[in-house]
Amino acid sequence: MIRKGMKLYSILFGACPKCHQESMYVNPNPYALSVTLKINDTCSHCNTRYRMEPSFFYGSMYVSYALGIAFAVTAFVVSYEIFESSLLTAFISIILTLIVLIPVIMRLSRNIWINFFMHYDKELIKK
Numbered sequence: 001m002i003r004k005g006m007k008l009y010s011i012l013f014g015a016c017p018k019c020h021q022e023s024m025y026v027n028p029n030p031y032a033l034s035v036t037l038k039i040n041d042t043c044s045h046c047n048t049r050y051r052m053e054p055s056f057f058y059g060s061m062y063v064s065y066a067l068g069i070a071f072a073v074t075a076f077v078v079s080y081e082i083f084e085s086s087l088l089t090a091f092i093s094i095i096l097t098l099i100v101l102i103p104v105i106m107r108l109s110r111n112i113w114i115n116f117f118m119h120y121d122k123e124l125i126k127k
């Protein structure tokens with residue numbers, strides 16, 4: 001369903017946006033909090049530099065804001081509409097959801113951001 005070559009693969013798994021052969025991150029687990037945002041300098045397969053320019057990933061803050069809103073709205077709808085909780089409980093569920101998902105949101109936003117600028121190239125795998 002989601003396979004190498006699809007942008008969604010690189011976004012969901014943090015794979016190199018050009019070859020999809022390895023993780024961009026030093027540790028693929030986002031909950032290894034000390035290295036959550038540590039990104040390798042280059043891909044060992046295709047030699048792509050992940051930081052195209054200094055402070056490249058600052059732009060991912062815009063994506064992170066949108067993702068945060070999406071997760072917050074989802075938490076609210078699930079809590080308030082589906083489980084029919086009070087407004088206070090729905091608010092608490094939003095806060096807890098955002099706190100628990102901070103590492104995932106930060107990584108997803110970086111993955112989406114880099115995939116705006118880099119695209120899969122199957123020629124790189126053959127090399």
Ligand SMILES: [Zn+2]
Nearest residue numbers: 016019043046
């Ligand atoms: Zn690569």
